[in-house]
Amino acid sequence: MRITELFDKGEFVVTAEVGPPKGVEIDHLIKDAHEYLKTRVHALNVTDNQSSVMRTGSLATCKVLKDEGLLPIFQITCRDRNRIALQSDVLSAALLGIENLLLLTGDYTTLGDHPQAKPVFDLDSVSLTHAVKRLEEGFDLAGNEVDGTPPKFAKGAVVSPCSDSVDVQLAKMEAKVKAGTEYFQTQGVYEPEKFFSFMEKAKQFGVPVQLGVIIPKNVGMCRYMNANVAGVHVPDDMIEELKKDKERTKSGDVGVELCAKIIKECKDHCDGVHIMSLGWENRIPEILDLAGVAPVK
Amino acid sequence: MLITQLKSKETIESLAKGKTFIINCHGCKEVYFAEHEADTLQKELCEAKEVAQIVTTDYICNPDNLALQLKKHKDTIEACDTILVFSCGVGIQTVADMFTDKHVYSCCDTYPLPGFQGVTPLNVDCGQCGECYLNFTGGICPITACSKSLVNGQCGGAKNGMCEVDKDMECGWERIYRKLEKLDKLDTLKYEPKVRNYWNPNEEIEDKQ
Numbered sequence A: 001m002r003i004t005e006l007f008d009k010g011e012f013v014v015t016a017e018v019g020p021p022k023g024v025e026i027d028h029l030i031k032d033a034h035e036y037l038k039t040r041v042h043a044l045n046v047t048d049n050q051s052s053v054m055r056t057g058s059l060a061t062c063k064v065l066k067d068e069g070l071l072p073i074f075q076i077t078c079r080d081r082n083r084i085a086l087q088s089d090v091l092s093a094a095l096l097g098i099e100n101l102l103l104l105t106g107d108y109t110t111l112g113d114h115p116q117a118k119p120v121f122d123l124d125s126v127s128l129t130h131a132v133k134r135l136e137e138g139f140d141l142a143g144n145e146v147d148g149t150p151p152k153f154a155k156g157a158v159v160s161p162c163s164d165s166v167d168v169q170l171a172k173m174e175a176k177v178k179a180g181t182e183y184f185q186t187q188g189v190y191e192p193e194k195f196f197s198f199m200e201k202a203k204q205f206g207v208p209v210q211l212g213v214i215i216p217k218n219v220g221m222c223r224y225m226n227a228n229v230a231g232v233h234v235p236d237d238m239i240e241e242l243k244k245d246k247e248r249t250k251s252g253d254v255g256v257e258l259c260a261k262i263i264k265e266c267k268d269h270c271d272g273v274h275i276m277s278l279g280w281e282n283r284i285p286e287i288l289d290l291a292g293v294a295p296v297k
Numbered sequence B: 001m002l003i004t005q006l007k008s009k010e011t012i013e014s015l016a017k018g019k020t021f022i023i024n025c026h027g028c029k030e031v032y033f034a035e036h037e038a039d040t041l042q043k044e045l046c047e048a049k050e051v052a053q054i055v056t057t058d059y060i061c062n063p064d065n066l067a068l069q070l071k072k073h074k075d076t077i078e079a080c081d082t083i084l085v086f087s088c089g090v091g092i093q094t095v096a097d098m099f100t101d102k103h104v105y106s107c108c109d110t111y112p113l114p115g116f117q118g119v120t121p122l123n124v125d126c127g128q129c130g131e132c133y134l135n136f137t138g139g140i141c142p143i144t145a146c147s148k149s150l151v152n153g154q155c156g157g158a159k160n161g162m163c164e165v166d167k168d169m170e171c172g173w174e175r176i177y178r179k180l181e182k183l184d185k186l187d188t189l190k191y192e193p194k195v196r197n198y199w200n201p202n203e204e205i206e207d208k209q
């Protein structure tokens, strides 16, 4: 199923992010997905060598999850593959019955664990979206015909509502919509006010937007994100709250509550939520309960 | 060694909006410049468009030299809306840098040829991409000013206006956006998705020789 069908039906679409391991032991990931996510999220994003750290592939992991009865979203970045490999992987996804894509430019190579690698960026999020759209129309990027019935996907992309240059991000969002993006997931939001004013402006594009949240685990993580992660800013009062009750922060409870509060505040302003739990998949049901988001099936 | 090719006549004609000042750069031995074709095309432009003046000079990639060469044309340039530049990518960017309130357009695409690059630029750089994008990006080169050489807009990595790859470097797309904003030309960013062409026809010419 394509998740655009859910948006069309007016569902509040819930997704979570899972990262393939560095290695082929995937039992743990599957177990967590069944235990905590199956009844709480509509679909699972599978990251593509996230943060430029080499891991098992997104496409293969998507196929494993699909065989387990879960709905995967295949994340594809332009960092490691040129246009030939990218288009080929998109067709491979169709062959494996993977119908949901999230198309990204990708972090730079030097941010990860193979800083010596060649950064590719032959395409970017916009031209990759365009390429997928061309495949759906029956042609590759060079204009050659694709045999048989063309594939059909739900084409997603990301946007950064709390970026310090949100106008530049909105211009890019417009370019993505023009190229064929059908839904957006946002970068982690900690400032609902900024999200509201972003959504005011993003409305004009008429494309569903899922609020992105990252569970704030502890003070150190928040400070790190404030210094290093683009488009993410954890306000001081939130950091203070994490500081106050060290025991409850240690157990994760404060972060879980803060995360739920953001979803609760924002959920009437958007079309769904995308949770980046960074290993805390087990806390997702609790967060959704606190935020008043009902189970999906 | 570089080679510059003229953009198509239609493209160049469409760029010559309003009162237009034309700068040719012939100075540098390292750049092959299509002198004759440029001359013919500019003569036609003079008839069809409002060309205030054509200046042919050298080493416009050096900002001090450029300022000196254009000194006596200051008033004419002041009265113009558009500056068309026939030079390599570095030359165009130097002109765009100097006249931030004018529409500075590139009339050439720059390709590399084997050999070394000429005069070392001070502030700007050209990656010789072969399909100059400067006319879409406010005269700031997306190939060299953006770490990922993106041609369809900013990635999600900029923080406080700085690039995710190098925190000491201003994000090239932030600069492009601000420049176009200042020129009231943000609409030029609403182009169809661009896909780069890494196929350099001149390499084949070299191969055959």
Ligand code: SF4
Pocket: B088, B089, B090, B093, B109, B110, B125, B126, B127, B128, B129, B130, B131, B132, B133, B134, B141, B142, B143, B144
């Ligand atoms: S866009 Fe940049 S790299 Fe390409 S020709 Fe123009 S100045 Fe050179």
Ligand code: SF4
Pocket: B145, B146, B147, B148, B149, B150, B153, B154, B155, B156, B157, B158, B159, B162, B163, B164, B165, B170, B171, B172, B173, B174
């Ligand atoms: S942060 Fe800006 S300059 Fe750096 S790669 Fe992204 S768009 Fe390019």
